[in-house]
Amino acid sequence: MTNTYLISKKIHRLLVLIILTIGLLMAVTGLMLKYPSFAMEYLPFLNLGKIRYLHNSLSLYFSIVLVLMIMTGIWMYIYPSIKKFRSKSSTPPDDQTNG
Numbered sequence: 445m446t447n448t449y450l451i452s453k454k455i456h457r458l459l460v461l462i463i464l465t466i467g468l469l470m471a472v473t474g475l476m477l478k479y480p481s482f483a484m485e486y487l488p489f490l491n492l493g494k495i496r497y498l499h500n501s502l503s504l505y506f507s508i509v510l511v512l513m514i515m516t517g518i519w520m521y522i523y524p525s526i527k528k529f530r531s532k533s534s535t536p537p538d539d540q541t542n543g
């Protein structure tokens with residue numbers, strides 16, 4: 445069972461890097477969509493249609509990575525409680541006969 449915790453941790457750590465990268469791109473492209481006049485004034489070489497397309501395309505991957513991060517994060521969060529509960533229920537009760 446510890447294995448599942450370690451696998452979750454590895455996946456979660458990798459996903460952090462991925463979501464940081466995609467999240468930054470989402471934020472930058474999203475802000476350009478929010479303030480198109482600003483984007484056009486200072487970054488006239490950009491095509492807002494393509495920016496919108498990029499924002500839209502990345503959103504799917506962002507959502508998938510976020511869901512996977514939530515799942516692995518929840519597992520790592522509840523893992524200690526599950527382990528505690530399981531070890532408690534599997535240890536035999538104290539022997540009271542010897543005093």
Ligand code: HEM
Pocket residue numbers: 467470471472473474475477478479496497499500502503504506507
């Ligand atoms: C991180 C900061 C973000 C900002 C500032 C931002 C901002 C925006 C803005 C201003 C629009 C245009 C809305 C309109 O047409 O009136 C937009 C569209 C959209 N956003 Fe974001 N967004 C962000 C993150 C996200 C995330 C995390 C997702 C999904 C995972 C997402 C998915 C979408 C989608 C699917 C659209 C529609 C694109 C289209 O019209 O083709 N956005 N966003």
